[in-house]
Amino acid sequence: MSVRLSAALAALVLLAGCSTTTPTKAPAPTAPVAPVAAPAPTTPADDNLNAVAWSQTAIEHDLIYLQTYRDAQSRLLAALADKQWDALPKDDRVAPAKDLKPAVVLDIDETVLDNSPYQARLIKSGGEYNEADWAAWCNEQRARALPGVVEFTQFAAKHGIAVIYISNRAKDLDQATLANLRKAGLPVSGPESFLGLGTFVEDCEQIGTEKGCRRQLISHKYRVLMQFGDQIGDFVTVLANNADGRQKAMKPYMDWIGTRWFVLPNPTYGAWEPALFNNDYTAPRDERRRQKIQSLRFD
Incomplete structure (x- = not known):
């Protein structure tokens, strides 16, 4: 048998083997990854940076x-x-x-x-x-x-x-x-x-x-x-x-x-500020900030 014929027979055997191979299963879907929560803001509730x-x-x-x-x-x-x-x-x-x-x-x-x-x-x-x-x-x-x-x-x-x-x-x-x-x-x-x-x-x-x-x-x-x-x-x-x-x-x-x-002018402090949160300095800083934002005009 010639080398060329031997190579041809080998190729036919390989193709036959491929035609009988069981298809590979698709991977099972994975559960969606929960989104990572954004880090809490680090800016203090009454940050005075721009004013100062x-x-x-x-x-x-x-x-x-x-x-x-x-x-x-x-x-x-x-x-x-x-x-x-x-x-x-x-x-x-x-x-x-x-x-x-x-x-x-x-x-x-x-x-x-x-x-x-x-x-x-x-x-x-x-x-x-x-x-x-x-x-x-x-x-x-x-x-x-x-x-x-x-x-x-x-x-x-x-x-x-x-x-x-x-x-x-x-x-x-x-x-x-x-x-x-x-x-x-x-x-x-x-x-x-x-x-x-x-x-x-x-x-x-x-x-x-x-x-x-x-x-x-x-x-x-x-x-x-x-x-x-x-x-x-x-x-x-x-x-x-x-x-x-x-x-x-x-x-x-x-x-x-x-x-x-x-x-x-004094944008850094003054009686104008507590007037926005009912003069209650015992309220947490975040709550005072919330009330100050509530006092703003948006139109």
Whole structure:
């Protein structure tokens, strides 16, 4: 038998074997794999990153402060010359303003001094405001003056106008606060320049952290030409810290905005925030966040 024939016979045998092979069964279908749950978000429920970043890096932030204090300075001497001019709300003007010395009244935090480094530390740590850490920051005396305020307050002092700071910093922080103000270049005439939380005012009942009693104390000695603050409670007593209550408190004084009252921006904290979750700081952070989202407009 030739080699060629042997090869042909071998091929026929191989083909025959293939034709009788049992087909292979298809693999059984496997059960579908359950989707992996997405990891829980790691962003804190009240993350303040954008607000603090804007406060520290956006030139628009600085321009708003410069614009406000420059505008106020351009109006200050006219207010001084007008003997009927007074910037205290009617409930706080408990003594006649006639013949009293002139003054301007300023809140401190985020109105005069920039505390955004403290807010930045909270972002880094993931924590929330607490009195111990806040007091430690105040005692560092490192807060910088906000744009325009040094020039404005020095201009006021130069023209015989007292500069008074009303703050909800605790009274035991008065020495550190006064030292910080001086370091930042702000005029401080003495201890009475700073009226902190806990300042005793005879015959006036303190309502929480409201500043009405301290404004009344000022009204006995000064005709107030202008007020400055980053919250409406810096100007007038807010009896109900909710949307309606805040509107009601401001309604009688809307014409004073930009003439007697100068409001500065603060997106990082303030009474506006707890007004969104019924002032309940005992609620979990996620629940506070849910209520804040619920307050947003989507059209």
